[in-house]
Amino acid sequence: MKVLVPVKRVVDYNVKIRVKADRSGVDIANVKMSMNPFDEIACEQAIRLKEAGVATEIIAVSAGEPKAQETLRTALAMGADRAILIESTDELQPLAVAKLLAAIVKKEDPQLVLMGKQAIDDDSNQTGQMLAALLGWPQATFVSRLTVADGQAEAGREVDEGIQTIAVKLPAVLTVDLRLNEPRYASLPNIMKAKKKPLDVVKPADLGVDVAPRLQYVQVEEPSARKAGVKVGSVQELVQKLKTEAGVL
Template sequence: MKVMVPVKRVVDYNVKVRVKADESDVDLANVKMSMNPFDEIAVEEAVRLKEKGIVTEVIAVSCGPVTCQETLRSAMAMGADRAILVESNIELQPLAVAKLLKAICDKEGPSLLICGKQAIDDDSNQTGQMLAALMDWPQATFASKVELAGDKVTVTREIDGGLETLAMSLPAVVTTDLRLNEPRYATLPNIMKAKKKPLDTIAADSLGVDISPRLKTAKVSEPAKRAGGVKVADVADLLNKLRNEAKVI
């Protein structure tokens, strides 16, 4: 069984994001980049399935500039067998990424696609669902447990009322939540081995899909600073402030 895992290169989650002076975008100059944390969880789950002998091959895929090779090498250091970079220097929005991944799925024919539920840079939470729709595959989102048996996959997902368990036929799309697993740290020997694993590069233009941006960012700004708290004299004063100042009751 072949599993494909899309990974995205994003600003490291430990970095404080800065906005450009003209408020056109986030400033990426001299900023540490890393693999999207939800995608790390997806890679870890795919590698664990391979270690159990259920999966035979794990393929990491990334869409973006040539610098995404670093992220793919990180995925291979975690245990992915090979990687594919769909190279493009234009802004890739969720629908464009889903179209590119569909083209790769048509070429590779994976039985399961595991991806992070969202990227921490845009928080769109759209690519996995869009890809499932384009491929006409069943999907299970926000997975906290994944079990494979034959041509079936059982996914447990957290919902407001508790846990929901879905059973799907393969091929299928699964998006991962935080509680699915804890990604491993890549060891030095595995980092060195990853340098020798195959990494194929495909030009996005050669896949014959429309990836032109459909959305335009009007403005990027930092969140408003939180105001300091105040003490209230009694319950009546608290209710007054909630009703007339906060306007929440």
């Protein structure tokens, strides 16, 4: 069974981003970029499925600028078998990415797409659901437990009330949540080996997909900061202030 793992190159989660002075966006020049952490978890899960003999081949795919090749090499170093970059310097929004991925799925015919539940840059939480819709496949989102057997996936989903378990028929799209696993670090020998693994580059036009953005991010600003508060000296003083000053008791 082939597993497709879409991965996104994003600003590293430890970087404190800065909004550009002209409010045109976030300054990502010269900041550390990494694989979206949720996608790392998806990649790890695909590798575990392969180690368990369930998956036979793992294909990592990314959409974005040429430097996204680095992110794909990371996936290859973790254990993916080959990679595809859908190269574009245009702004790619979730619906466009879902269409690009759907085109790749039609070529590659995987039984499972495993991807992060959201990217930590635009925080949209859409692409997996959209891909499932475009393919007419079932979806299991926010997955933190997973078993794949007998042509179906049984997934424990992180929902607001607790954990919901659903069974979806394969082929399916699964989006993963934090607690599914702890991703491995790539070893140096594997990083070296990854450089020799196949990485194909295609263009959105080759896939026949119109990626023109439908949403315009017309302004990006700093959120209003909270004003610094006061330190209180004792529990008594705290309760007093909450009662009289803040009025929340």
